[in-house]
Amino acid sequence: xxxxxxxxxxxxxxxxxxxxxxxxxxxxxxxxxxxxxxxxxxxxxxxxxxx
Numbered sequence: 001x002x003x004x005x006x007x008x009x010x011x012x013x014x015x016x017x018x019x020x021x022x023x024x025x026x027x028x029x030x031x032x033x034x035x036x037x038x039x040x041x042x043x044x045x046x047x048x049x050x051x
């Protein structure tokens with residue numbers, strides 16, 4: 001897989017969203033954590049398929 005700026009940007013976004021998931025779980029907001037986890041999965045998939 002060739003890494004471009006877009007790949008790195010999308011993977012960085014996924015990591016940022018995963019930190020949000022951890023924060024929401026600690027606050028007890030499980031539905032919000034699931035929504036943000038879905039967005040993180042989409043960002044990761046976009047990073048993989050961008051090439």
